[in-house]
Amino acid sequence: MKLPSFDYAAPSTLQEAVSLLGAHAGSALAIAGGQSLLPMLAYRLVAPSLLIDLRRVPGLDAISVTDEGVCLGSKVRWCDVESDARLRTAHPLLAQAVTHVGHSSIRNRGTVGGSLAHADPAAELPGIALTCDAQIAVAGALCPRTIRAEDFFLGPMTTALASDELIVELRFPAWPAARRWAFEELARQRGAFAIAGLALYYDLRDAAAANVHIGVFGAGPRPQRITQAEAALNGRVIDEQAIAAAARTASATVEAIDDVNASAAYRRSLVGTLLERALTRAAQG
Amino acid sequence: MSRPDAYIGKPIERLEDLRFLRGRGQYVDDLECAGALHAVVVRSAVAHGRIRSIDTAAARTLPGVHAVFTATDLGAKVPVIPVRSESQPSLDQAVQPVLAHGKVRYVGEPVAFVVAETAALAEDAADAVTVDIDPLRAVIDRAGAEAGDVLLFEHSATNTAGRFTGVRGDAAKAFAAAPYVRRERFRVQRYAPVPLETRGLLARWDAHAERLTLAGAAKVPFWVRSVLAAMMALPEQCVDVIETDIGGGFGARGEFFPEDFLVAFAARRLGRPVKWIEDRREHFLSTAHAREVDCELEIACRRDGVILALRGQAWTNAGAYIRPNVASAPRNIAQMGAGPYRIADLHMEVSVLLSNKTPTGSYRGPGRFEIDFCRERLIDLACADLGLDRAEMRRRNLLTDAEMPHALPIVLPHGKGGELDSGDYRVTFDRCLAEIRWDEKASLQGRLIDGRYHGLAIGCYVEGGAIGPRENARLVLDSEGMVTVYVGTSALGQGQETVFAQIAADALGIPIEHVKDVFHGSTTCVEEGFGSFGSRASVMGGCAIAAAAEKLKDSIREAAAARFGCPVSAIEIIEGMRAVRAGELQLPLHELAGRELAAEGTFAAEKRTYSYGAHAAHVAVDPRTGQVEVLEYVAVEDVGRILNPSTLHGQALGAIVQGLGGSLLEELIYDEHGQLLTASLASYLLPSMDDYPDIRAVALELYPSPLNPLGAKGGGEGGIIPVGGVIANAVACALGDLGVQPFELPLSPPRVWQLIEDARGSRRQAQRTAR
Numbered sequence A: 001m002k003l004p005s006f007d008y009a010a011p012s013t014l015q016e017a018v019s020l021l022g023a024h025a026g027s028a029l030a031i032a033g034g035q036s037l038l039p040m041l042a043y044r045l046v047a048p049s050l051l052i053d054l055r056r057v058p059g060l061d062a063i064s065v066t067d068e069g070v071c072l073g074s075k076v077r078w079c080d081v082e083s084d085a086r087l088r089t090a091h092p093l094l095a096q097a098v099t100h101v102g103h104s105s106i107r108n109r110g111t112v113g114g115s116l117a118h119a120d121p122a123a124e125l126p127g128i129a130l131t132c133d134a135q136i137a138v139a140g141a142l143c144p145r146t147i148r149a150e151d152f153f154l155g156p157m158t159t160a161l162a163s164d165e166l167i168v169e170l171r172f173p174a175w176p177a178a179r180r181w182a183f184e185e186l187a188r189q190r191g192a193f194a195i196a197g198l199a200l201y202y203d204l205r206d207a208a209a210a211n212v213h214i215g216v217f218g219a220g221p222r223p224q225r226i227t228q229a230e231a232a233l234n235g236r237v238i239d240e241q242a243i244a245a246a247a248r249t250a251s252a253t254v255e256a257i258d259d260v261n262a263s264a265a266y267r268r269s270l271v272g273t274l275l276e277r278a279l280t281r282a283a284q285g
Numbered sequence B: 001m002s003r004p005d006a007y008i009g010k011p012i013e014r015l016e017d018l019r020f021l022r023g024r025g026q027y028v029d030d031l032e033c034a035g036a037l038h039a040v041v042v043r044s045a046v047a048h049g050r051i052r053s054i055d056t057a058a059a060r061t062l063p064g065v066h067a068v069f070t071a072t073d074l075g076a077k078v079p080v081i082p083v084r085s086e087s088q089p090s091l092d093q094a095v096q097p098v099l100a101h102g103k104v105r106y107v108g109e110p111v112a113f114v115v116a117e118t119a120a121l122a123e124d125a126a127d128a129v130t131v132d133i134d135p136l137r138a139v140i141d142r143a144g145a146e147a148g149d150v151l152l153f154e155h156s157a158t159n160t161a162g163r164f165t166g167v168r169g170d171a172a173k174a175f176a177a178a179p180y181v182r183r184e185r186f187r188v189q190r191y192a193p194v195p196l197e198t199r200g201l202l203a204r205w206d207a208h209a210e211r212l213t214l215a216g217a218a219k220v221p222f223w224v225r226s227v228l229a230a231m232m233a234l235p236e237q238c239v240d241v242i243e244t245d246i247g248g249g250f251g252a253r254g255e256f257f258p259e260d261f262l263v264a265f266a267a268r269r270l271g272r273p274v275k276w277i278e279d280r281r282e283h284f285l286s287t288a289h290a291r292e293v294d295c296e297l298e299i300a301c302r303r304d305g306v307i308l309a310l311r312g313q314a315w316t317n318a319g320a321y322i323r324p325n326v327a328s329a330p331r332n333i334a335q336m337g338a339g340p341y342r343i344a345d346l347h348m349e350v351s352v353l354l355s356n357k358t359p360t361g362s363y364r365g366p367g368r369f370e371i372d373f374c375r376e377r378l379i380d381l382a383c384a385d386l387g388l389d390r391a392e393m394r395r396r397n398l399l400t401d402a403e404m405p406h407a408l409p410i411v412l413p414h415g416k417g418g419e420l421d422s423g424d425y426r427v428t429f430d431r432c433l434a435e436i437r438w439d440e441k442a443s444l445q446g447r448l449i450d451g452r453y454h455g456l457a458i459g460c461y462v463e464g465g466a467i468g469p470r471e472n473a474r475l476v477l478d479s480e481g482m483v484t485v486y487v488g489t490s491a492l493g494q495g496q497e498t499v500f501a502q503i504a505a506d507a508l509g510i511p512i513e514h515v516k517d518v519f520h521g522s523t524t525c526v527e528e529g530f531g532s533f534g535s536r537a538s539v540m541g542g543c544a545i546a547a548a549a550e551k552l553k554d555s556i557r558e559a560a561a562a563r564f565g566c567p568v569s570a571i572e573i574i575e576g577m578r579a580v581r582a583g584e585l586q587l588p589l590h591e592l593a594g595r596e597l598a599a600e601g602t603f604a605a606e607k608r609t610y611s612y613g614a615h616a617a618h619v620a621v622d623p624r625t626g627q628v629e630v631l632e633y634v635a636v637e638d639v640g641r642i643l644n645p646s647t648l649h650g651q652a653l654g655a656i657v658q659g660l661g662g663s664l665l666e667e668l669i670y671d672e673h674g675q676l677l678t679a680s681l682a683s684y685l686l687p688s689m690d691d692y693p694d695i696r697a698v699a700l701e702l703y704p705s706p707l708n709p710l711g712a713k714g715g716g717e718g719g720i721i722p723v724g725g726v727i728a729n730a731v732a733c734a735l736g737d738l739g740v741q742p743f744e745l746p747l748s749p750p751r752v753w754q755l756i757e758d759a760r761g762s763r764r765q766a767q768r769t770a771r
């Protein structure tokens, strides 16, 4: 569990970081909080020739809250999100989800960009990004681009990020104050990765649900939306019947995997239960 | 001059903690050693196969690499690691070579040993070693082992490496006549102690003096020395095995592993110190696993709940080789089925099976945890069948003071028995019922509250301690009047330095501050020592220290008599050992000591002590997710004389948390090819204190052991033994209305959910057939 040998650079501009990455495309890796990358290096699952430390790169650690929504710089850490009081109203779903990430020592170092790029299927932030139609701004050798969360996560530890691109920012659309939402996950221990988790929100129009968004992480190879349940709930009053029907739909349609933690059948059932509980809570307001 | 004990029995704070809390602990990796090389083990990535070739050429040429050893470098005969206790010829046939040759038998088996300037270079070189293996089918479980079409050791014609049978009375006859019998199958999963500190070793070879020093030993350093000396063809006195601070052992750490030889061998061959520190992944692959038992247990009762007999069979999955202490679990399963209950007839046959998994060893409460789970589950099932109260049935069968000592079953083939030494098992049981408020909570059993079912259970155990044959200690009084203690037991984090200082201070009648230091474990401390296992250290080491204290006082009297020119009988040691006196003559002790005064003491024990107790739990089960929450956990034990209530309390809490881990979280999962799927702490769930906040442990000392002058019994393992049965019974109680009966651990959310699904399915089935 000694790291393989690699060269190390700590560039002081984003430009420099991107061009280093481009110059070593495929064999260089960025390092932010190191909470995922260092274990991978120690287990020798990756062996980059160059590690590009982002710690000196300026302008990536801001949290901005505007009428447009919430923006998280890629170097924003979990603990920064937790301690930013604005987010509790500007994006309560995000604020709540982040408290479920790992333990405090991990939340003191782990970052937004690292989590998105690492794309663990059971990680909270990718799930939230997908649920909330977030956009991921990236910088690369070519011109900067923005990738929609739904196009970003391709599979376990696989994203649409090119090998010479860096994540700059995660952008969430604005969050109406009256929005109903809930977050649920089941992990076997506090701080452990979830067997499955679920985030949802909807807006109320004439007592009926509108704009329903349901996202699930941990159940499948990547975060996923439960679109059939969303469609079934749109325009409906969230009552017991609607909840039960949505939970059944979610169980039936969620893409679920078998692994050492749980069977696919368990995950299907769990997602239905989580949805039922989340909807019940959200409906209570 | 004897004074009442000033320290024994008091919650003296751990003397060693100051060192640990200040970061001054000296773990093996902290040892600085100029010129040390670093070693890395190349391990098999294949569970079962024939080695075609091992190509080390590329690795040898890498910068900083000093050597790459394979089995062919070890001479004509590759050393094998012997069985430490209770061996059988067939077990001896399946012992592990220190490096694989011919075949590999588990993923993680050492096949080569790389030594380089740094650990990172050694790891690079290890990656460059190419091991070509022709894979064979892997034996994973009992069915595969018993099928016998794939053999681990072709010369032996079977994968059953040994058998232990526990016998008392005539079980067959009792079963034939019994009005009620029930037989069930149980399974305890494979899991492991996973100490915080992984293994590590540092070997130094002094070519001039022909001496070997191996640091990093734990548990049984003297035994390690004798094995190592034999393997290296050195006289024992030319080998020093040094114990360092240890971050947890729990039975696994400190046994003789292949690396104990390899590191020493490399140090001698290369003439340089060699250090090896195990990493977490290798720890999961190479340090002893434990548990993994399939068991069929059958109980015979009268209709009023009196247990008549117990019989059954068990199969322990020992892994690929028989390691030194593999016997403790199967022999305990064979012998301890009756636990604390009065069960006249018992017959239990335990087979030790080989498989292509990491070899196993003992783990806190070896075999006892497993068989307690099976028996306590079976008692609850019998209660349900017979319509009896679960507490009342247990109470009726618990042994009482009047029945002590109580003979234990004989274990074949060795024919050893033993006896429960003392106690009244109803006392801890009744106290436990009171502590959990059993009667008050009775109405909660099986109730659905806020979406969760509540369940309650109680279970009992006995814990063997104070394993002999003997232990030795040496006390030295220096010219300052300070006493240094040397003892042959090992410290694994139990707080031994504290407890031994208490015992020495009381035995000598001195302030504890006058105990300068307590040195333990290392082969340099005493001539002969036995180490720490089977809850022996405090009792055996403590009694040896007390014996040495008496001898030291004799030596003081003799020295004073010589000085004063008077008979020894005239000498009086003044309270606090400040001075000696004979009539009018008086001399401060430090003047008498002048040079050092020393004495050795031995304590021998043929019989073991038995602590005992009861645990109870209140759980809530979410039937939708299968998640079990432990709302309250209570433990009551009687450990004979309590030497230090606070270190004992730590043992109880730690053991219970480990037991809860084994009951709810931990599992080493293999695929059908013999690959370990949970070889990191990301996939192996280790319990921590914050998972189970509400644990209460009460210790009583109503029945001191009659077997030793301290009256003490073992206290290190009791906390883990009954946990599996208690938790499983509490879950069964909670989900009684759903018809759920767990027979297997751990009770993870997916497993509990599956049990609920299955129970629903079979009910639907039953309804359909009824219609």
Ligand SMILES: Cc1cc2nc3c(=O)[nH]c(=O)nc-3n(C[C@H](O)[C@H](O)[C@H](O)COP(=O)(O)OP(=O)(O)OC[C@H]3O[C@@H](n4cnc5c(N)ncnc54)[C@H](O)[C@@H]3O)c2cc1C
Residues within 6 Å of the ligand: A029, A030, A031, A032, A033, A034, A035, A036, A037, A038, A054, A074, A075, A100, A101, A102, A103, A106, A109, A110, A111, A112, A113, A114, A115, A116, A117, A118, A122, A123, A124, A125, A165, A166, A167, A168, A191, A192, A193, A194
């Ligand atoms: C014990 C433990 C428990 C954990 N539990 C959870 C949990 O419950 N939920 C959860 O979500 N996470 C969990 N994590 C992971 C943790 O949140 C990580 O911090 C996070 O996933 C990665 O962030 P990082 O800043 O540490 O990234 P790093 O480890 O530095 O990097 C991870 C990957 O992202 C890449 N990367 C980093 N920054 C950028 C960037 N700006 N642009 C492009 N690529 C980049 C790196 O090259 C690397 O491939 C846990 C980690 C540990 C060790």
